[in-house]
Amino acid sequence: MxxxxxxxxxxxxxxxxxxxxxxxxxxxxxxxxxxxxxxxxxxxxxxxxxxxxxxxxxxxxxxxxxxxxxxxxxxxxxxxxxxxxxxxxxxxxxxxxxxxxxxxxxxxxxxxxxxxxxxxxxxxxxxxxxxxxxxxxxxxxxxxxxxxxxxxxxxxxxxPYIPAPFDGTDDARVCHLTRFLPTITALESGGTRSPREIAVVGGSQSAVELTLYLSRRFPESHISVWSRSYSLRQKDTSPFSEEGYFPQFTEYYYGASREAKRTLDAYMRPTNYSAADGDVLRELYTLMYEQRLDGDERVRLLGHRRITDVRPGPDGVELAAVETVTGARDTRSADLVVLATGFxxxxxxxxxxxxxxxxxxxxxxxxxxxxxxxxxxxxxxxxxxxxxxxxxxxxxxxxxxxxxxxxxxxxxxxxxxxxxxxxxxxxxx
Structure with missing residues (x-):
C-alpha cells in the first residue's frame, strides 16, 4: 500500500x-x-x-x-x-x-x-x-x-487580488506586484524601449516602494500613482493599535460576532492596508517636491480615481478613470501598469x-x-x-x-x- x-x-x-x-x-x-x-x-x-x-x-x-x-x-x-x-x-x-x-x-x-x-x-x-x-x-x-x-x-x-477591470485583461504590460521584477526583466530583455509612461495602481506600502524603485530605474519615465482615496496615508503605528498583533486580540476577535468583527476590521485596517510607512512616504513626497522645484514633474499622484476601463493597444495600455468626487473623467496611456492591489x-x-x-x-x-x-x-x-x-x-x-x-x-x-x-x-x- x-x-x-x-x-x-x-x-x-x-x-x-x-x-x-x-x-x-x-x-x-x-x-x-x-x-x-x-x-x-x-x-x-x-x-x-x-x-x-x-x-x-x-x-x-x-x-x-x-x-x-x-x-x-x-x-x-x-x-x-x-x-x-x-x-x-x-x-x-x-x-x-x-x-x-x-x-x-x-x-x-x-x-x-x-x-x-x-x-x-x-x-x-x-x-x-x-x-x-x-x-x-x-x-x-x-x-x-x-x-x-x-x-x-x-x-x-x-x-493576488486583481480588481476590475484588470481581471479581464491578459496583457504582459499589466502585472500584479507578485510578478513585478520578472515583468521588468522580461520587458528589458525583450529589447523594447524603456517605458515612458508607468501607472502604479494602489495606495499601499508596496505601491510607494514600487514608485520609488521605478523612479530610480527609469529616471526619464513619467509615473502616475492611481489611488482610490484622496491621497496616500501613513500607517497607524501607535503602540496601542499595534496590540492588534497580540495573541490577546486574536482571542478577542475570534469570539466576536461578524458585525463586531467588521467594526474591529475598520479600526485595524490602517495598521496594515492602504497605507505606508512614514520613511517611504517622506522620501516620495520629497522626490515629488524637488521635481516641482525643477519644473520636471515626473511622479504624480492621482487621488480619488476609480479606473473604469482598460484597453490594451499597440501604443500602450489605455486607462479610463473617473474622479470620484467631481465626476470628471479622463483617459491616460501607460507602457507599464503595476497593480499594488494586495491579496x-x-x-x-x-x-x-x-x-x-x-x-x-x-x-x-x-x-x-x-x-x-x-x-x-x-x-x-x-x-x-x-x-x-x-x-x-x-x-x-x-x-x-x-x-x-x-x-x-x-x-x-x-x-x-x-x-x-x-x-x-x-x-x-
Missing part, C-alpha cells in the same frame, strides 16, 4: 516553515511532508526584492522567538552563525532589510530539506477511503504523482476566496456560517460539514476568523505554529 504521511503541508513559505520547526523542536514525532511549487533556493518575496526595502516588522517576531526565544532558528542566531550580529546591530535601521530576512528564511528552510519536495505544484486534492486507514487525503502534483496524508495543513499564502482573504465577498483555490474541489465538504464564511476553530482547524473528512488546518489564511494578526505578516507566525503543532500532536495521540 502507498505510504501515508501523518501530515502534508501544502506550501513551504514562512508559515509552514515555522510549523516544521515547531514540530521538530517540540518532538511531535510526526511523519511530515511539505509540497512547495517553487524551486529550491527561490528567495522569499523574490519578485519584490527591491534595493533598500525592509520587512516592516520587528526582527524578533521571526519564525520562532515568540514561541521559544532560545530556539536555534531565531533571526538573532542566524546573524550570529553567519558572523553578522554586531554589524546588523550597528545598522541605522528600524527594521531588517528584506533581502537579509530572505536569507534568514532560506537558511532556516535549508535545515528541513529532507521534508520538502520542491517544484511540486499541487493540482488536485481529494478524499479517498483506504482499507484499514479510513478517509485520507490524496494530493496530486503536476508530475502526476499522488501523496497521501491523514491531515493537511494549507500554507499557500493568499491569492484576497477567505470569505464570501467579491474580493475574497470562498476557499483556498488549491482546495476548491473540497469546498463543499466544509461548514460555513450564516454569512458564508468558512468555519475555523480557534486552533485553525476547519469544521467539516459531515463525516468522512480528515482534519485540515489553515496556516496564515484566517484573517476573517482570527483578525489582523493572521494577515500574512510575521507578527504571530511562531505562536500560530505552536497552536497548530499542539493540535496535530493531539490528533496523533
Amino acid at each position: 502507498t505510504h501515508c504521511h501523518d501530515v502534508i503541508g501544502i506550501g513551504f513559505g514562512p508559515a509552514n516553515l515555522a510549523l516544521a520547526i515547531a514540530l521538530e523542536e517540540e518532538e511531535a514525532g510526526l511523519d511530515m511532508l511539505f509540497l512547495e511549487s517553487s524551486s529550491a533556493g527561490t528567495p522569499w518575496q523574490g519578485t519584490m526584492m527591491l534595493p533598500g526595502s525592509d520587512i516592516q516588522n520587528h526582527p524578533v517576531r521571526d519564525l520562532v522567538s515568540l514561541r521559544d526565544p532560545r530556539s536555534r532558528y531565531s533571526f538573532i542566531n542566524f546573524l550570529f552563525e553567519n558572523g553578522r550580529l554586531l554589524d546588523h546591530l550597528n545598522l541605522p535601521l528600524e527594521f531588517p532589510l528584506r533581502k537579509e530576512y530572505a536569507q534568514y528564511i532560506a537558511w532556516a528552510a535549508g535545515h528541513f530539506a529532507e521534508y520538502v519536495e520542491y517544484d511540486s505544484r499541487v493540482t488536485a486534492v481529494e478524499v479517498e477511503q483506504r482499507d484499514g486507514e479510513g478517509p485520507v487525503y490524496r494530493v496530486t502534483t503536476s508530475d502526476g504523482q499522488h501523496r497521501y496524508a491523514r491531515t493537511l495543513v494549507v500554507g499557500t499564502g493568499r491569492s 484576497r482573504d477567505l470569505g464570501p465577498g467579491p474580493h475574497q476566496d470562498r476557499f483556498p483555490p488549491v482546495l476548491d474541489t473540497l469546498a463543499d465538504r466544509f461548514a460555513y456560517d450564516s454569512e458564508g464564511y468558512l468555519r475555523v476553530s480557534a486552533e485553525y482547524l476547519t469544521e467539516a460539514a459531515g463525516t468522512g473528512t480528515p482534519p485540515l488546518f489553515m496556516n496564515g489564511l484566517c484573517e476573517s476568523s482570527h483578525g489582523i494578526g493572521d494577515a500574512g505578516s510575521f507578527s504571530l507566525l511562531s505562536l500560530r505554529a505552536k497552536t497548530i503543532s499542539d493540535h496535530l500532536r493531539k490528533l496523533k495521540v
